[in-house]
Amino acid sequence: MSTAQGARARARTEVTAAIKDEARRQLAAEGAAKLSLRAVARELGMVSSALYRYFPSRDELLTALIIDAYDSLGEAAEAAYAKVSGESPARQWVAVCEAVREWALARPHEYALIYGSPVPGYTAPSTTVPAAARVGLLMIGIVRDAYQDKGVAQWKLPAELRPEARRMAEDLAPDLPPEVVVVLIGAWAQLFGLVNFEVFGQFNRVVEDRGTFFRHAAGQLAHHVGLVYPQSGAKEH
Amino acid sequence: MSTAQGARARARTEVTAAIKDEARRQLAAEGAAKLSLRAVARELGMVSSALYRYFPSRDELLTALIIDAYDSLGEAAEAAYAKVSGESPARQWVAVCEAVREWALARPHEYALIYGSPVPGYTAPSTTVPAAARVGLLMIGIVRDAYQDKGVAQWKLPAELRPEARRMAEDLAPDLPPEVVVVLIGAWAQLFGLVNFEVFGQFNRVVEDRGTFFRHAAGQLAHHVGLVYPQSGAKEH
DNA sequence: CCAAAGCAAGAGCAGTGCTCTCGATTGTGT
DNA sequence: ACACAATCGAGAGCACTGCTCTTGCTTTGG
Numbered sequence: 032m033s034t035a036q037g038a039r040a041r042a043r044t045e046v047t048a049a050i051k052d053e054a055r056r057q058l059a060a061e062g063a064a065k066l067s068l069r070a071v072a073r074e075l076g077m078v079s080s081a082l083y084r085y086f087p088s089r090d091e092l093l094t095a096l097i098i099d100a101y102d103s104l105g106e107a108a109e110a111a112y113a114k115v116s117g118e119s120p121a122r123q124w125v126a127v128c129e130a131v132r133e134w135a136l137a138r139p140h141e142y143a144l145i146y147g148s149p150v151p152g153y154t155a156p157s158t159t160v161p162a163a164a165r166v167g168l169l170m171i172g173i174v175r176d177a178y179q180d181k182g183v184a185q186w187k188l189p190a191e192l193r194p195e196a197r198r199m200a201e202d203l204a205p206d207l208p209p210e211v212v213v214v215l216i217g218a219w220a221q222l223f224g225l226v227n228f229e230v231f232g233q234f235n236r237v238v239e240d241r242g243t244f245f246r247h248a249a250g251q252l253a254h255h256v257g258l259v260y261p262q263s264g265a266k267e268h
Numbered sequence: 269m270s271t272a273q274g275a276r277a278r279a280r281t282e283v284t285a286a287i288k289d290e291a292r293r294q295l296a297a298e299g300a301a302k303l304s305l306r307a308v309a310r311e312l313g314m315v316s317s318a319l320y321r322y323f324p325s326r327d328e329l330l331t332a333l334i335i336d337a338y339d340s341l342g343e344a345a346e347a348a349y350a351k352v353s354g355e356s357p358a359r360q361w362v363a364v365c366e367a368v369r370e371w372a373l374a375r376p377h378e379y380a381l382i383y384g385s386p387v388p389g390y391t392a393p394s395t396t397v398p399a400a401a402r403v404g405l406l407m408i409g410i411v412r413d414a415y416q417d418k419g420v421a422q423w424k425l426p427a428e429l430r431p432e433a434r435r436m437a438e439d440l441a442p443d444l445p446p447e448v449v450v451v452l453i454g455a456w457a458q459l460f461g462l463v464n465f466e467v468f469g470q471f472n473r474v475v476e477d478r479g480t481f482f483r484h485a486a487g488q489l490a491h492h493v494g495l496v497y498p499q500s501g502a503k504e505h
Numbered sequence: 506c507c508a509a510a511g512c513a514a515g516a517g518c519a520g521t522g523c524t525c526t527c528g529a530t531t532g533t534g535t
Numbered sequence: 536a537c538a539c540a541a542t543c544g545a546g547a548g549c550a551c552t553g554c555t556c557t558t559g560c561t562t563t564g565g
Contacts, residue, residue, distance in 0.1 A: 039511075039562060063385070064301070068553065080555080081513050089553065147385025148300075149468055160473070192484050195477040203474070216475060217462065217485040223470075224461015225454065231386055233460075236397065237440070238453060240432040247429050248454040255492070276531060276542075306521065317524080318544050326522065 047085050049075060051099065054092055058140050063093065093144070098162050100141045105165030107134040112169055120177035121250070121258040127169060128222055128249035135230050142230055146223055167219050171204050174215055177258055178207055186210050211257060218252045225249075284322050286312060288336065291329055295377050300330065330381070335399045337378045342402030344371040349406055357414035358487070358495040364406060365459055365486035372467050379467055383460055404456050408441050411452055414495055415444055423447050448494060455489045462486075 053071045068089050072079040086092040111130030115123050135142035145163070188196055188210055196209035204212055225248050228234050229241050238244050250260070290308045305326050309316040323329040348367030352360050372379035382400070425433055425447055433446035441449055462485050465471050466478050475481050487497070 037563075043511090067551085069551080078514055079553085080515075083554075084512065143385030146464075146468075146470075148380030163470070186488075189480075189484060191480050192477075195475070195481060198476060199474065213481070213484070214488070216471075216481075217488065220465040220470070220485075221458035221461045224458045224464060227383075227461060227464060228457040231383075233383075233400070233457070234453075237436065238432070239435060240429075243426075243428050244432060244450070244453075247426060247450070248457075251451070251454065251492075255488075274532070280542095304521065305523090315545055316522085317546075320523075321543060 043085070050082060050085055050092070051095060054096060055099075055141070058096065058144070059138065062140050063144055066093070068092070094159065096141070097144050098159055100138075100145045101159060101162035101165065103141075104131065104134050104145070105162065105169070107131070108166050108169050112173070119258075119260065120173055121253045121260045123173045124170070124253040124256070124258050125246065125249045127166070127173065128252070129246065131166060131222065132226050132229070132245055135226050139230050142226075146227060147231070170219060171207075171215060174211060174256055174258065175204060175207060178211065186214060188213060214256050218256050222249070222252060280322070287319060287322055287329070288332060291333060292336075292378070295333065295381070296375065299377050300381055303330070305329070331396065333378070334381050335396055337375075337382045338396060338399035338402065340378075341368065341371050341382070342399065342406070344368070345403050345406050349410070356495075356497065357410055358490045358497045360410045361407070361490040361493070361495050362483065362486045364403070364410065365489070366483065368403060368459065369463050369466070369482055372463050376467050379463075383464060384468070407456060408444075408452060411448060411493055411495065412441060412444060415448065423451060425450060451493050455493050459486065459489060 050071060053074050054066060057066050057070060057074075066089075068082055068086075069079040072082045075082075086095065108127050108130045111126045112123060115126045118126075135146075192213065193209070196213045199216060200207060200209040200212040204215075207215075225245060229238075229245065234241060254260075287308060290311050291303060294303050294307060294311075303326075305319055305323075306316040309319045312319075323332065345364050345367050348363045349360060352363045355363075372383075429450065430446070433450045436453060437444060437446040437449040440453075444452075462482060466475075466482065471478060490497075
């Protein structure tokens with residue numbers, strides 16, 4: 032869009048990027064709690080008040096980092112998906128799950144920013160919503176392809192959940208049966224439960240070989256949403 | 269133990285409790301990030317330096333609150349379990365899951381303290397470990413009882429996971445088969461994934477009727493660890 | 506070419522975690 | 536019962552934080 036702006040505008044985007052980069056460095060080093068505007072400015076050789084020309088508050092800087100983190104995670108997941116797009120849906124699913132896990136383990140503090148407790152004002156700004164949805168949409172896409180290919184396993188829903196299930200299916204994937212959407216949303220949350228526990232140390236004296244444990248759990252999730260490994264004989268419940 | 273200590277010691281424990289109570293109040297009102305030692309002292313009518321006689325640092329106050337939160341959550345889960353101890357294991361499981369969810373929704377900031385991103389020094393102090401294990405042990409107990417009664421469904425483990433599964437089973441529940449322990453740990457993490465997403469707002473424009481959705485997901489988890497509802501005809505895989 | 510906008514710098518305010526010192530109070534051993 | 540030691544509250548103070556406001560300088564656009 033505005034690539035060929037004036038020199039002033041280009042300088043502005045450069046400084047903005049430099050601020051975010053330095054903030055990310057401090058975030059990785061010390062965590063979100065100790066991220067200091069003044070320290071960022073100091074490291075960049077400017078005075079702290081100048082930084083407010085680019086971000087009106089510390090919380091706005093953090094939300095910018097949050098959006099970037101969502102995008103970075105989404106790109107990592109999509110890149111992993113692209114590499115296995117020819118394989119079976121179950122393998123695609125597990126590959127995306129493992130990409131999420133590896134991204135999180137490599138940047139625990141950035142991950143904490145988006146899937147830990149919300150640190151700014153407890154209510155996530157609505158601007159983060161589209162970026163946050165990328166991984167979820169990718170997982171929906173995998174299941175959609177598998178469903179259009181050959182169908183997925185079906186679960187009976189209890190009566191009291193049927194209206195809500197229809198609602199969710201309409202919003203998220205009108206071409207998928209509500210039963211599938213329900214287990215999909217559950218699996219989505221459960222995936223991040225597994226990653227959370229590993230990143231935040233809840234598995235510390237419990238699970239040792241966390242890589243193979245996670246791969247297995249992700250495979251179980253794939254199976255739960257109706258995707259089956261080709262070699263695994265289990266075709267139905 | 270030391271109930272009948274001197275008046276000095278009793279006053280100390282009283283002041284300590286008052287500090288923690290006020291800190292909990294501020295935590296519920298503003299979140300962990302804005303919890304201030306000086307504000308706590310101010311509200312209690314003492315000067316900030318006096319507070320350091322009771323907690324050597326802000327982080328130590330927070331860890332005390334963390335341990336209390338783990339204990340409070342454990343008690344809530346155990347109380348819910350006690351109320352349904354006569355019913356089927358699957359119902360017990362779901363009851364405990366719902367107790368965890370309700371505890372978390374009633375105290376989102378306290379929940380964030382223990383299952384959100386670790387705020388103090390990123391490495392959880394080892395003193396919190398026993399308190400953190402209570403909910404997990406309770407869930408293991410439910411499955412253990414069900415297993416000793418009539419056995420639970422069995423899953424085949426991939427070869428590369430067998431050694432780790434044996435390790436985990438030895439440490440956590442030597443009387444349970446490794447296959448069960450593996451899915452149990454996974455279900456434990458996934459339960460908190462569901463609660464996390466709801467408490468932290470990830471379900472906001474996605475799931476509307478979150479109570480019934482959660483109940484259903486918890487039931488699926490119960491089924492996954494091998495517990496079956498009596499009326500549901502599915503007895504095996 | 507000149508006014509308007511964008512910018513960096515500095516001072517300053519209120520608040521924070523934490524340390525140190527100083528009396529006063531309390532508990533304990535002889 | 537007395538003296539010593541430990542404990543406690545209060546105050547001052549340090550280094551730091553987020554943020555605001557004013558002051559000049561530079562760039563930009565009409």
